[in-house]
Amino acid sequence: MTYRATWRAARAAPLPTRLEAPLPRSRYDPEDATESFAKRKDRRRPHGRVRASSLFEGTASVPGMAWLRKQGIVTGVDAELRSGKEATIYVGRGPAGTLALKVYRDRSVRSFKADGRYEAGRFEDGGATRAIAAAGARGRRAQTARWALHEYRTLWRLHRAGVPVPEPLVGPGTRLLARSGDVVVMRYLGDDDGPAPRLADAALSGADAEWAFARSVEHLATLWRLGVVHGDYSTYNLLWWQGEVVVIDVPQAIPRHHAEAKTLLRRDATNLCDTFAALGVEADADTVFSEVEAAAPAPPDEASAG
Ligand SMILES: Nc1ncnc2c1ncn2[C@@H]1O[C@H](COP(=O)(O)OP(=O)(O)O)[C@@H](O)[C@H]1O
Numbered sequence: 098m099t100y101r102a103t104w105r106a107a108r109a110a111p112l113p114t115r116l117e118a119p120l121p122r123s124r125y126d127p128e129d130a131t132e133s134f135a136k137r138k139d140r141r142r143p144h145g146r147v148r149a150s151s152l153f154e155g156t157a158s159v160p161g162m163a164w165l166r167k168q169g170i171v172t173g174v175d176a177e178l179r180s181g182k183e184a185t186i187y188v189g190r191g192p193a194g195t196l197a198l199k200v201y202r203d204r205s206v207r208s209f210k211a212d213g214r215y216e217a218g219r220f221e222d223g224g225a226t227r228a229i230a231a232a233g234a235r236g237r238r239a240q241t242a243r244w245a246l247h248e249y250r251t252l253w254r255l256h257r258a259g260v261p262v263p264e265p266l267v268g269p270g271t272r273l274l275a276r277s278g279d280v281v282v283m284r285y286l287g288d289d290d291g292p293a294p295r296l297a298d299a300a301l302s303g304a305d306a307e308w309a310f311a312r313s314v315e316h317l318a319t320l321w322r323l324g325v326v327h328g329d330y331s332t333y334n335l336l337w338w339q340g341e342v343v344v345i346d347v348p349q350a351i352p353r354h355h356a357e358a359k360t361l362l363r364r365d366a367t368n369l370c371d372t373f374a375a376l377g378v379e380a381d382a383d384t385v386f387s388e389v390e391a392a393a394p395a396p397p398d399e400a401s402a403g
């Protein structure tokens with residue numbers, strides 16, 4: 098079945114039956130994803146990465162953490178979930194329930210692919226810059242905080258529009274977001290068995306994989322309609338949780354009016370198709386790109402601006 102047909106079928110199919118379906122977990126190993134704190138302890142810790150215990154106790158100086166504690170937003174940090182090049186994700190607690198804390202590392206050890214090329218026009222809002230300065234961050238720290246703040250804002254925008262993303266738990270006001278420093282606090286997706294698997298790790302059956310693909314394309318189109326290009330869209334940044342595809346990892350998102358927006362949208366479509374191929378879904382990136390564009394025609398002001 099082509100993805101077009103599947104997408105239409107998926108849109109016609111009632112979602113609730115999906116929500117009751119059990120989560121496929123056979124290929125997903127929670128041990129792997131949640132590699133325990135003890136196991137990680139012995140490994141070389143890249144500069145800037147801190148232990149879960151010291152993150153909360155304040156022995157580690159992570160901008161924003163003291164404020165989050167004082168505000169009572171975070172009442173404990175229990176474990177390290179995953180560590181990538183740019184950030185480490187911790188599992189914590191707070192009045193909102195179980196939290197995922199995404200802690201950005203000092204920008205000197207970070208390497209966003211899109212960093213230099215797409216930076217211009219990404220943070221055009223002087224309000225954000227002033228709020229970060231007012232919160233006390235300078236120099237490199239201010240740069241790191243900008244990524245966290247931009248991720249928060251993108252999450253808020255998508256969450257409010259009804260796109261499945263982890264709910265942001267600070268904000269939405271810019272001044273509050275700036276106080277959160279290098280830490281993005283959001284709702285944790287997972288349960289006692291472990292975190293929600295990434296689509297790349299979820300052992301989806303043929304029909305579920307087709308459905309997840311259709312849904313991922315639908316999300317890409319919704320983002321485009323909202324004026325957002327994800328910028329790192331693939332099965333590695335899509336979680337499979339309770340029968341839904343959840344979009345994560347949005348600090349590099351760029352506005353649709355950015356000069357590179359279409360280039361990035363095309364790259365997102367290509368990466369989506371390439372990574373879905375591993376799940377047995379055959380799809381053509383050009384078709385996805387065109388369909389996303391067609392599903393979300395330019396808003397009137399953009400159309401008149403040519
Ligand atoms: N809200 C969340 N709930 C559960 N797991 C999450 C959540 N956010 C991130 N993760 C896990 O942490 C990993 C890294 O998060 P991500 O935002 O993609 O950061 P990175 O920049 O390191 O790729 C994800 O692949 C996912 O497994």
Ligand SMILES: [Mg+2]
Pocket residue numbers: 333334346
């Ligand atoms: Mg990621």
